[in-house]
Amino acid sequence: MKKENFLWNAVKTGLLGGAIALFICLIGMVEIFSKRDVIEKVLTLGQFVLLATAAGMGFVAARRTSSLLGDIKPLPLLAAGLTAGLLTGLLIALLVVIGNQVNLRAVFINASPALYDLLTFKKGVGFAWNLPAFGAVAGMLGAAFLLLPKFLRRPLSRALIALVFMALFSGLFRVVMINQGGAWIASAKYLFGQTGLTLPGTLIFFVGVVALTLVWDFKGGQAQSRIARLPKQSQLILRVLVYALIAYVAIGLPQVSGPFIAQVIVTVALFILMGLGLNITLGFAGLLDLGFVAFYAIGAYTVGLLTSYGQFGVQHIPFWVAVPIAVLVAMAFGAFLGLPVLGIRGDYLAIATLGFGEIVRLLAGSDFLAPFFGGPMGVIGIQKPCLGLLGPFLKVDVPRVCNGIELGKPQDIYYVAVVSAILIAFIAWRLRESRLGRAWMAIREDEDVAEALGINLVQTKLLAYILGAAFAGLGGAIFATLIGSIFASSMQLIVSINVVSLIIVGGMGSIPGVIVGAIALIGLPELLREVSEFRYLLYGLTLIIMMLAKPEGLWPSKTTLRELHHAKIEVDAKA
């Protein structure tokens, strides 16, 4: 019976793949991604995405087949891969053929002739019938991947991921390398094209990554154990050297990369700040706060009102004095909002805090409070931080002149943001190890038990909430001075969702996880304009996939990992 239904299985996988491919075409991904190349003049990103779908489906079909058959036989696996890929291609071909007869555009705005041209390589509708063949080849390749020996599979998949990554960021690497001048220019042009990797670049990176992974797989363990065998002192020196190298790169980076990259890094640092804050409330204490953006807004508005020389500036105190005040105000609001809602348990808390966040945004943007916060016009003309003598703490009508170094450009704010992020990460790390941190985790695990053990629930939760608010307030303060103006409309729920997502992706309760999550979810889409169009779609998908496959995150803290896997065993035992 098993043998009979493996083909049906491949058909189902193929239809699913076709549905995914159609979805990718119709949301406009193919069209937008076609402007970028993976390999210049050979393969565009759009084509790559579709081929990868077919190949992935081939792989899945082959794996299902092998589990159905109970062993790995080349012929049925390849047949399954072929079927799945063929069907994926067939559905795309059908889209082209039907789309040429019926005007699908009345419903799907991306079903345009431009899309059909891309799918048929501008060779007319008849060419569409070749697509299933392409799909079948890709599906077979995907299936063949399963047949490779294990030691080859890892380097190959790594190399593919690295290639896509290098191709996506090729423009960036190219610019940075060309800025160096000299021999860099020629090598940049040899490796990277305008929109993707060049053919020689592709080969070099592919072979390089495969070779590196192979070497690491066979020799990496030895190197690690050799380092571990070194005397304590040399280990320390090695570690200091690594940190020094990182510090050197971090200090030099904005000078090399120019304002755009610096601004992206500042944004990432701001989200790291917020992430570390929410990590305390969500990751440590287990309180999901969907209104987190409120504290960010409060920090930003406080700095705005205290330093702006625009219409709404109350005072013109220097940035450095305004920041601690902003943090304190955010903390006060944390206490004010936290006191009532912390009695609410679990998922109700998430909705209640979401309500708070929206109320803050609505009030800040309303005409009612416009005389104080500028309403929809926002607060503008916020001072840049100034390294120099602190001026008088008074409202003056002319813009303050900075008698020192003005940190006006994004490259300068970069240092402020990065230093604050490091400082806050250190504080968060120390908090985590403290008595308070352990109390938070006890509450996260089981409120009732924690209370029985003598932890004051309200106090401890409130502290988590206040400290989280403080970190977000600091982030908002830096944001205000970076942009120079604040608008209520930029304080949307989506910011809170961003922060929640980056914590989930990085790993709840894990500090390096926050940093990884911020780079992955905030930094990468900022750098890739093509991807940023689909940013929130991918966020949603990421949240679901992370919850299904890896609820502990990419860089989990050790305890979370242990708990989750422990819990899983329990559930298995119950079932």
Added chain:
Amino acid sequence: MRTSLGERLVEMAVTGFLWGIRILFVAIIVLGTFFAVRAGKYTSEQWISFVVSGISQGSIYALIALGYTMVYGILRMINFAHGDIFMAGAFAGYFLATWLTGIGFVDGNPILGLLIPILFAMIISAGIAMIVERVAYRPLRGAPRLVPLISAIGASFFLEYAFRGLFGPGIYAYPPVKALEGEWNILGLSILKVQVVVAAAAFLMMAALYSLVMFTKIGKAMRAVSEDKNTAALMGIDANRIIVTTFAVGAAMAGAGGVLYALIFRQVHFFMGFTPGIKAFTAAVLGGIGNIPGAMVGGLVLGVFESIGPSLFLEGLGITRPYQLKDAIAYTMLIMILLFRPSGILGERITSKKA
């Protein structure tokens, strides 16, 4: 239990603070109403028209709230993506209605021209909800409660931006239905026809749902599963099938609500589900979550409150352009209920197992 002075002080502060909030809100409502009535800016007809539009608006909230309440009743989870299921229904209804209007069908048969898009929206919404349940919720059953909630938030964003990608970021205008233009004179009051039809349709749907849950075999199974999944399974009920049915029925209600919403506001866009979703959740909590008549009552109360609130007690306090804070009223209500009466108007006291 021995408590230190500091802890007792904190406790007193919390209690005092909560009482302060209660008094503040009662004061706002009473004073605002007093000043508004004394100022006499609106005539009694205007007040009644506020109430009527509140009822028709609230009946849509009630329709959406049914989905929240039923899913919460069975799975104890907040289906964050429910608002986007509502949006999907509005889109489905919009495309079909545009096509039907284009071929002149709606003008010929106004009743069928309204019913067919609603039915189509119900089917599409139910289908999407079943897929979402299968992919994003079912594998996570039994996980810690934050996990399915986060997955639901992910599903919500995925749906929103998938619709944005598929159908574009623009705002679509729902085609006008000639039969619904103008007003009716009922008891000497002129009331917009759309509002009457929408409220009537919503009440019919709710009545149908209520009888489905109370008087049919599948409704009995739903109630059994929401009472105790394991025992219900022992009685031979396929819990998985019942859960999917619940999702589908709730989503169908939301989908119909989407078309009705589009009939009133005439706007369909990808983000339209968010605010009504949160408000419908408020309605569900207000009526007592898990309680079907509660959702209906909650929706109506919220709709009316939100509709008369800005003019009644915000304008009275001298707040300019109070309708900008309409949403804030709903959110404030949400927080107040969660704070002071989480069991809602009709809800039984929630035991810690259910809450």
